[in-house]
Amino acid sequence: MRILYTLTIFLSSALLFLVQPMVARIILPSYGGTASVWTTCELFFQAVLLLGYGYAHLSTRKLGVRRQPWLHLAIMAAALLTLPFVTRVSGGATGEGVPTLRLLAQLLVLVGLSFFAVSAGAPLIQRWFADTRDPHAKDPYFLYSASNLGSMVALLAYPLLVEPRLRLPQQTWLWAGGFGLLVALMATCAAAMARSPRPEVVASEPTDEDVLVDAGAITNRMRLKWIALSAVPSSLLLGATAYISTNVAPIPLLWVVPLALYLLTFILVFKKRPFIGSRPLGRIAGMLIPAIIVMIVMEAFMPALAIVHLSVFFIVAWACHARLSESRPAAAHLTEFYFWMSVGGVLGGAFNAIVAPVIFNTLFEYPLALIAAALLLPAYRPGTKASIADAYYPISVGVLTFAVAMGMLRYEVPPSQMRTFLAVGLPAVLCFLAVDRPVRFGSSLAAMILVANATGIASAAKVILSERSFFGVHRVLVFGVHDRFHQLLHGNTLHGLQNMERQSEPLTYYHRTGPIGTVFSAFSGPTKKENVALVGLGVGSIAAYGEPGQRMTFYEIDPTVRNLATNPKLFTFVRNSRAKVDIVIGDARLQLAKAPDHSYGLIVLDAFSSDSIPVHLLTREAGAMYLRKLAPGGILAYHISNRYLELSGVLTAMARDLGLVAYLDEDAPSRDEADEGKTSSIWMILARKKEDLGPLQKNSNWSVRDLDLGDKAWTDDYSNVLSVLKQE
Template identity: 45%
Template sequence: MSTQPAPASRPFSIMPPPPPPVPLPVRARSFALVGTFTASVFLSAFLLFLVQPMFGKMVLPLLGGSPAVWNTCMLFFQAALLGGYLYAHLSTQKLGVRAQVGLHVGLLAVTALLLPISVAGRSPEGSDAPIPWLLGTMLLTVGPPFFVLAGTGPLLQRWFAHSGHRNAADPYPLYAASNLGSMLSLFAYPALMEPRMRLAGQSAAWAMGFGALALLIAGAAAWVWRPVPPSAERADAVPADAPALSHSRTSVPWRERGIWTFLAFVPSAMLLALTTYITTDLSPVPLLWVLPLALYLLTFTLAFARRPPLPHEHMLWLQPPVLMVVVLLLLSGFVEEAVAAIPVHLAGLFVTGMVCHGELARRRPAVRHLTEFYLWISVGGVLGGIFNVLVAPVVFNNVYEYALSIGLACLARPWPQERRGWRGQAMMAVRTVAVTAALLYIGANSKDMNPGLLMASAAALMLLLTLALARTPLWLALCLGTVMMYSTVKAIREPGVLLAERSFYGRFKVVEFGIIERFHVLRHGSTLHGAQSLRNPRDPITYYLPHGPVGQIFAATAPRAGRRKVAVVGLGTGTTAAYARAGEEWTFYEIDPHVVRMATDRRYFTYLPDSPAKTRIELGDARLSLARASEPKYDMIVLDAFSSDAIPVHLLTREAMGTYLDRLAPGGVIAIHISNRYLDLEPVVAALVRERGLAARVSSGPDGKRKRYESIATWITVARTEEDLVIVAADRRWKPLTDRRVPPWTDDYSSLLSVFEW
């Protein structure tokens, strides 16, 4: 076979017939061999993704459930995955197949001695630097098995290439099995494992899965350990349908490595950016992040299948019109109908993943470069994570990285080989300007256009964009990038925005609304988190109305007014401070310093600065802060902390309730805000109340007609005895809790699906 590069095919044309593959001596067809390798790769990926939410759930309560814990865990897992791929690559370069088999089986045996995974007995000694403690704990507990699993997939593919099987020249379909296992584990944990097992049982089951994997890998090693004819050991065999890199039998150019990295970076960055966008700006549905990640992994499975069910050229044709619709949605600000918008955004991610991963599959190199190929794919994925987790929240005050990823998705398309002259470039510029102008016009006027006319115009524009720009990635990127830039400038210049910031814990903005009566409104993504009237700044509104449940709670504790000690978990706009009275002591627990600065700045909200009570703010996770405190005892504890659209799970566990009761003064009450669009949290609190024999009532209101920024809210009051709730219990608006007999949530057991509002 010639070692010269095969001529690259032109985009959207039928690829030339590939050169005949290198003939390999083949043993008798063995379904057992293929089955052993496929099952091993599938199970290793399944366990790899299953351990991530399991370990995160183990360590969250130890660090107060901070979102930083999840992000730190994810960065560790990405780094460990890269380390596993690097181990696979270096061992391939330095060791023969048999030596590599012996090394990996030995690592599996040693790692098995560290199982089951547990953090029992471990806790941070101080609160100043929990991240180093977390990284060290992960390195000693989940790190070794995760590292070994990360290297297993590439190694098994390399071993298969030396198995003597008739398809040994193309082990890449095993990569599809790997991603299928990863995708299925995303659904298996919240749907099957989490609702039925406590963490100790989950860890034991995971350890048994690891043992089963070790047996499968031993079986795969047995196939490789057998003597194979020397010609079957050739590592320069090229997959029959990958002619573009037949030259990689000798070396891989750095340009090609850069292309691999870029093609992996783009869908990784788009995945994380879209996840942030749809879970904050569109709809903060719990577990919604699973869908983008599942689609991302599915594109790997489909693209690297031996017979891809979705042809690569079809995806290349489909991507431009789909991305155009996504851009139109972003330009028009279409966020009200999340049910209609989310599938369109997911479709954009899917076709982009199919294009980029299809290009990776088409460019896959000879077997000798297999582990290096996966190493650079992992580098691209890690860079996408670093950009979205560490860089974007610091650089952008909005989710602008999503728009940026759309432009990069255009550049990741195959570039034409022929060069256009200046006349051709001028014609492309004219086409780009025309399509861009049409996009801007339709996007800016979509809300005023007749629906039929809008759909017809969009369809015509999709066809025009595809025919005019689809073959030229640079001009396509300039077109959609210009539209996105206009949308970005429009968002920056949104009227009435007083403050727009983005922190580690989310994105929020303060906006001034109203004509006759003006309001300052705080929004966290798409969720209203509070408001204040400029005409009546001392009146509590939104979820804290005097004629609503929270007003009734404070009215019930009126005999203690002027001498109450109150703890409020979650600051927000500081609206609850409107109920404070002179002589009282109020402590607010808030995890986000950005929220503290906003709530204490009189330019935005004045509830807290104007409070007549003695107030202080404890920065950090409330549960940890309350557990560390010894004094004072509080007459009232108000739980009003929201993460996205739901109260953080670690604040509704058996252990958390114990902390609240320890800090509650005799005769005191706990007020819990459970308003939520997607979760029915009443049974969760009812289980905790039932377990401890407490008294509790629930109320939603206010009833009747509401004014602007008067919201219906659901609150639960909890006390040690019925006597402590006598005033509230006598109010017919307060009812006994509905107890659906869900198990009490603990630090090692909770299930969002069990209380999901289907």
């Protein structure tokens, strides 16, 4: 019987977490490929999970364990009728406003009933098992480890096995088949429980290890403790995921790895005999939290450091969940325990997805969750009473941080990560010395990071504006003599630069001697393209190439970016352009599809979410749509500069499938060009035939791409990001 229940809960949880990246993959193209899509999806899944756990608790309480299964089987049968999922959604980021509510509504229609039916599976199966005569029925929490193992296997299988091999329609049919098998297994479990005598008539004495913490009444203090110990790791999960995927790429792989680690912590703490307790885990977490906060303040990030962030997240979440497991009640209160756990998960997710974007203009919720975790760590010496030093210690840390920062600013120490490290390194050591006292420890960390942000010591340049939208955090920085350079960053990725003393000169990836500069130089004057479409606005650098009689239409998903680019106090490329400039707000693929066919002589694809190009703009279907909008003799230009992904093969395969010619230019600046603001860039141009390229086909910088390469084109139903990760 134990095997039957273990297999059932394993499959239930596998389906629960296989559907999450799959549905996010379906939704993602309509919302610009931003990391916030995953945060909002996670909020939805956590909210429905809460409903599922609440339903499991209340229905079992009202109907009894023996009658409840028939209600649940009826719900599952109804959900089966809604499968498989559709793989196309309408709407999305089509204009102004925050699309969070629209996204949540689409998720509800797409997956709401089936996800609800599966979400109640884990607590129900455990509660049903607890009402059997199995010797382990008195402590069914070991099934929760099997549940989380199924979840973790499914999560890792999606980016590694499912997504690279199956198209979305095949994925949805696979999930529907698994759901049908789950209905059969749940029915078998219900029947097995119905035939099993009730536990009270089983003549067996419990051993000491079968008796849990306390079978008495659940207090409000215990409920609040469960909520807090669930909410903080949930918030930390989303904060770490957003931080990493914003700085690398919003792809399922970078969503599921943190979530898999999160689930692994549950497997470890709900084992029959956990091999490490919350106190030593808390000690390790206390050593790591100050270090990772210093890294966040320094804005130090590279791909290898993602492993550090994930490791710290894993240890901290493990410590919190260990405390949670150690306070779990007897099986009679199992469904209530899971309900309050789910409440905490939803509160943590709602804070990150809804509250944080409104009250913070940076990803401050990430270090804030680390601080909250520090406050929840178990005291190394239990029973230690609070003292007046607990109030003065954080003040001392804040004063020290302020003094060091002001000293460096006073003596004009050049902005750098080393300057930031010196300003927060010593205060971080003082914070660590308080690790034995969680309140003093957490509040000292809060004082350090608040003072560091307030003094601006953490910035490599002076931040004159910071705004946050659904699509990310945008900062405008100034530097150079008389603050002549204005720079736009999305996450930690450069999205545009302007020299306010030479406002007509496009810089960075758009320099006149760079690849896109040669394109506009080749088609200028009498040969200019009269109508140009530009996907992605940035600071509007390409508008500097505009000529009289030319019309440039920018397609930009984020209204915040438009507001920044058109503010003459920040950037003037759009205002000063000699062309007629229009800006269309909404997802570029959806909005560009509405334009008349054969209307653009040049389409420039330059859309980035931090450092990653949204996948749905690189598919074969997207390329076919661009061709329909391209006039005879027109050109497609793709900006594919990227720190982590090698995308030329994807475009080469698309060009091959669509019968196009493809050319590549990998450009690097000279020392003098770099000093004046030029950066390295990689561009590809595609055309129906090489004659359409005019003088560019003879430009030695543009090399022909071999279209017989074995790369596979991405489609709306297939992409494989792992295959294009850079090796170095």
